[in-house]
Amino acid sequence: MNDFSYTQAATAKEATTLRKDTPTAAYIAGGTTLLDLMKAHLQEHPQLIDINALPFRGIEQTKDGLRIGALETMSDVGEHPLVLQQFPAVSQSLLLAASPQLRNMATVGGNLLQRTRCGYFRDPAFPCNKRVPGSGCPAQDGDNHNLAILGVSESCIANSYPGDFSVALAAFDAVLTLEKGKGKQRHVPLTDFYRLPDSTPHIETVLEPGELIVAITLPTAVPAQRSTYLKVRERSSYAYALTSAAVGLDVQAGTIRAARVALGGVGAQPWRSREAERTLVGQPATDATFRAAAAAALQGAQPREHNRYKVELAQNTLVRALQQVAAG
Amino acid sequence: MLSDLFPPAGTPQPEDGSRRSFMKQAGGILGLALAPPLVSQAERLTAYSKVIQGATDITLRVNGQAHTVRIEPRVTLLDALRERLDLTGTKKGCDHGQCGACTVHVNGRRTLACLTLAVMAQGKEITTIEGLAKGDQLHPMQAAFLKHDGLQCGYCTPGQIMSGVACVQEGHATTDAQAREWMSGNLCRCGAYPNILAAVREVATQQSKG
Numbered sequence: 372m373n374d375f376s377y378t379q380a381a382t383a384k385e386a387t388t389l390r391k392d393t394p395t396a397a398y399i400a401g402g403t404t405l406l407d408l409m410k411a412h413l414q415e416h417p418q419l420i421d422i423n424a425l426p427f428r429g430i431e432q433t434k435d436g437l438r439i440g441a442l443e444t445m446s447d448v449g450e451h452p453l454v455l456q457q458f459p460a461v462s463q464s465l466l467l468a469a470s471p472q473l474r475n476m477a478t479v480g481g482n483l484l485q486r487t488r489c490g491y492f493r494d495p496a497f498p499c500n501k502r503v504p505g506s507g508c509p510a511q512d513g514d515n516h517n518l519a520i521l522g523v524s525e526s527c528i529a530n531s532y533p534g535d536f537s538v539a540l541a542a543f544d545a546v547l548t549l550e551k552g553k554g555k556q557r558h559v560p561l562t563d564f565y566r567l568p569d570s571t572p573h574i575e576t577v578l579e580p581g582e583l584i585v586a587i588t589l590p591t592a593v594p595a596q597r598s599t600y601l602k603v604r605e606r607s608s609y610a611y612a613l614t615s616a617a618v619g620l621d622v623q624a625g626t627i628r629a630a631r632v633a634l635g636g637v638g639a640q641p642w643r644s645r646e647a648e649r650t651l652v653g654q655p656a657t658d659a660t661f662r663a664a665a666a667a668a669l670q671g672a673q674p675r676e677h678n679r680y681k682v683e684l685a686q687n688t689l690v691r692a693l694q695q696v697a698a699g
Numbered sequence: 700m701l702s703d704l705f706p707p708a709g710t711p712q713p714e715d716g717s718r719r720s721f722m723k724q725a726g727g728i729l730g731l732a733l734a735p736p737l738v739s740q741a742e743r744l745t746a747y748s749k750v751i752q753g754a755t756d757i758t759l760r761v762n763g764q765a766h767t768v769r770i771e772p773r774v775t776l777l778d779a780l781r782e783r784l785d786l787t788g789t790k791k792g793c794d795h796g797q798c799g800a801c802t803v804h805v806n807g808r809r810t811l812a813c814l815t816l817a818v819m820a821q822g823k824e825i826t827t828i829e830g831l832a833k834g835d836q837l838h839p840m841q842a843a844f845l846k847h848d849g850l851q852c853g854y855c856t857p858g859q860i861m862s863g864v865a866c867v868q869e870g871h872a873t874t875d876a877q878a879r880e881w882m883s884g885n886l887c888r889c890g891a892y893p894n895i896l897a898a899v900r901e902v903a904t905q906q907s908k909g
Contacts (some may be wrong), residue, residue, distance in 0.1 A: 376750055376772060377750070377816070378749065402819070406816070410795060462705070463705065470799065470885075471865070471871070471881055471884050472799060472884045475810055476810055609884055
């Protein structure tokens with residue numbers, strides 16, 4: 372790593388002011404993504420601002436749901452009784468990700484900002500529109516077996532967020548609290564937080580310069596309580612998803628009253644599928660319904676040479692996840 | 700099946716009072732708004748928070764002892780342990796958080812030393828493989844690795860043992876399948892997994908009886 376200066380911020384105001392003074396500075400919390408990228412020289416920062424002392428903590432019951440401080444670790448959130456009881460799919464998305472050591476270190480706020488595992492992004496010898504805007508995208512006709520098939524563009528086919536947690540958050544209507552200092556906060560639904568690549572794949576979220584993620588709010592809902600996260604990967608643990616599905620169902624007398632569906636591994640961003648949800652609601656909880664929903668979810672897929680398999684794999688992943696939830 | 704691997708275990712919260720009090724001390728003065736506009740940036744930074752730039756003396760608590768080391772902010776805990784404190788038991792494998800060879804305990808939780816900045820480990824209790832044995836008496840996990848031949852080349856072994864100790868303490872080694880899942884962050888390219896698993900499971904069984 373190239374050297375940098377290190378500063379601890381005691382308050383959000385201090386952190387955002389430091390960041391304003393040095394726009395190329397970066398915040399550090401768990402550091403598991405940032406230090407990896409800095410060692411690989413994919414990101415360089417003259418200053419790191421440690422935000423671990425900020426009061427963005429706690430996992431609390433509110434009258435509408437749960438509020439999770441952005442600085443809580445993946446381990447603590449994944450194993451928290453309130454999360455396990457009310458949002459099993461969210462808990463599973465955390466505990467099926469990374470390794471126990473990384474989950475002890477990584478914060479849930481930082482998790483949302485991890486970067487793509489596209490090999491062309493990770494290797495500075497190659498052009499990459501995400502890393503060097505306008506340089507090109509060798510992934511389009513290169514090794515794209517683990518890349519996205521929904522929401523992609525001619526500029527980029529990376530799954531910009533390669534993880535699991537945001538997929539579950541997308542399914543269950545999570546809202547992020549963001550702050551730019553001065554105590555001014557705004558609320559952004561997770562499904563509006565990520566930006567599709569279009570012609571600007573280097574702009575990945577709606578976070579403004581220096582803005583911090585303060586908390587994640589999850590609203591209580593029946594389908595969230597009856598939910599699961601199913602992850603399919605090349606080895607059975609400690610690997611990114613090829614495809615995944617976060618689903619929740621409210622089934623009464625055999626009929627689906629409410630449904631939540633999001634897919635991982637296939638979208639340029641965590642992929643909420645309202646098409647699949649519309650196909651499910653009002654229908655009997657049967658395999659035929661699940662198959663129709665899966666077909667609807669993948670309808671707009673734009674696969675390339677090596678990731679064509681994901682169209683079928685993602686449908687099967689979604690069907691199996693729906694079967695599991697319906698079976699209770 | 701998932702519920703077998705991920706039971707709602709009551710994970711104890713880490714003792715982090717020391718870290719918080721350290722942060723408070725380092726917190727500094729909230730005089731920013733009053734800072735004169737023309738003062739240089741370096742001066743302004745020092746006015747309201749602790750800045751570490753270039754080689755600086757810091758104190759690390761490792762295996763119960765305080766050590767002062769002179770490091771730049773970019774130095775990882777792994778390099779500080781190996782290169783400054785001569786604690787070379789903790790191994791550098793991938794140096795990118797993918798292999799688990801550098802696993803140590805920070806405030807009792809298993810952590811990757813390669814993705815931890817030494818400056819951010821100040822005020823925390825760090826335990827390395829050198830801190831497990833009591834004199835000549837091996838930690839039960841070390842003894843179990845010897846008994847079950849849980850290694851071939853031995854390079855991943857310190858990380859495996861540190862991870863195994865934590866895995867048992869967390870209550871995540873109650874079945875073979877669960878122990879495999881919760882040890883998956885430690886890779887062994889020799890493929891000693893069956894023997895590593897036997898060692899971890901034996902200690903878990905001993906401790907559940909004891």
